[in-house]
Amino acid sequence: MGKNKSGDGLAQEVHLNQARASIRQALSQYGHGHMRSLPVQPELDMLKSVLDKLDNTVIRIAVFGLVSRGKSAVLNALVGEKILQTGPIHGVTQWPRSVRWTDGGGGRVQVELIDTPGLDEIAGQVRSDMAQQVAQQSDLILFVVAGDITRTEYDALLELQQAQKPLILVFNKIDLYPEQDLEAIYLKLQQFGGTGGNLLRSNEIVRVAAAPMSRQVRVELPDGTVSYEWETPPSQVDKLRQKIVDLLNREGRSLLALNALVQAREAETSIARQTVEYRSEQGEELIWKFARYKAIAVAVNPIALLDIMGGAVTDLALIRELRKLYNLPMTNYTASKLWKTIVFSSGGLLLGELGSSLLFGLGKTTAAVTGASGITAFGGAAIAQACLAGYGAYKVGTAAQVYLEQGCTWGPLGANTVIQSILDRVDSNTIIYRLRQELFH
């Protein structure tokens, strides 16, 4: 197993390649006039931009937090240059801005840092949309607080969590607190994991002082005169920088692959959903047609074993017809696997159908052999069995529809299949592993 873990450089390359292959497959399936009258260009553009991001291996790290918590200062300190404007007044950072962090990825990946306005600076919906959009495009989130977490911060954290991205909680301005207070606040921050659900359990807390306040120092000169000078202490962000660099080295490319796939899955699902919706009437008609076929075929067929086989064949044909109608990707192999899953997962009724095939089917067989006296027995058994068979086909049809609606992301090389295979093989010391525990189940 060791060779395939995500901490391994080779494994990370494999993840990137799988993600690329998956997205290319999706693009070739949907990119060439999949269904002309469907407005799916935004989804296709999204797939293309995700593929670009993978090809350039750019990791995006976004910083969030309330106003004046020191978001811009933290990024400046990481980069080691005062690139982003900071200040005590509200609204210094108006729009998301990004800067390149040249040595952040240890040479293997490029890192883009995204600065954002304070989450409390812009009005409700706009803020929420901005945050979601930036979070969606990011691979890692830094959430900056400066002391205890407020209600607004807690809510914002909850909202950001929906983007399912790894998050580091940055406790900034530690120069303002005496050691004792620091411990107390730190413990409180940690408790958000325990009491408030699992909000912070997977996340790490790192203490920093991005731009410590200037201090007055007393200078005593040799001649006995005393003067006071202002001294600006250096920033303390080394731990955060190290944490990020380690994380990117260990799993940066796997994270990139995973996030690209999550975005691609969304685009693919959206295309498929629109397709199924667009053809919903014909789909419904098709399902009923097959349900009727199957019921009639089962009713008139006097041999038990043929019922079961005939039923399966009809179901598979229905799945294939639906696939053709929606022009969605599905191989014969996937179709039969899907059929099995549907039959086994819908439990009772379909088992009932199989059981009734044997019982009633035998009844029909004997009735047919014994002649006229068996006619009523034949009729009763046939009707009951036909109804069940028809209903079975209906169930198979609707379940297949649901599967197709998910964009077949569970097919070979489908986004979900690849996501699963990456998640199945991660090391327990990675952030992806902890993310899996909480978010991907």
Ligand SMILES: Nc1nc2c(ncn2[C@@H]2O[C@H](COP(=O)(O)OP(=O)(O)O)[C@@H](O)[C@H]2O)c(=O)[nH]1
């Ligand atoms: N004492 C102290 N002040 C800080 C620290 N980091 C940032 N600040 C100050 O907090 C204010 C807001 O910083 P800024 O980065 O603009 O916050 P933003 O709105 O979150 O981007 C500025 O005046 C910074 O100098 C720190 O570590 N310690």
Ligand SMILES: [Mg+2]
């Ligand atoms: Mg700012």
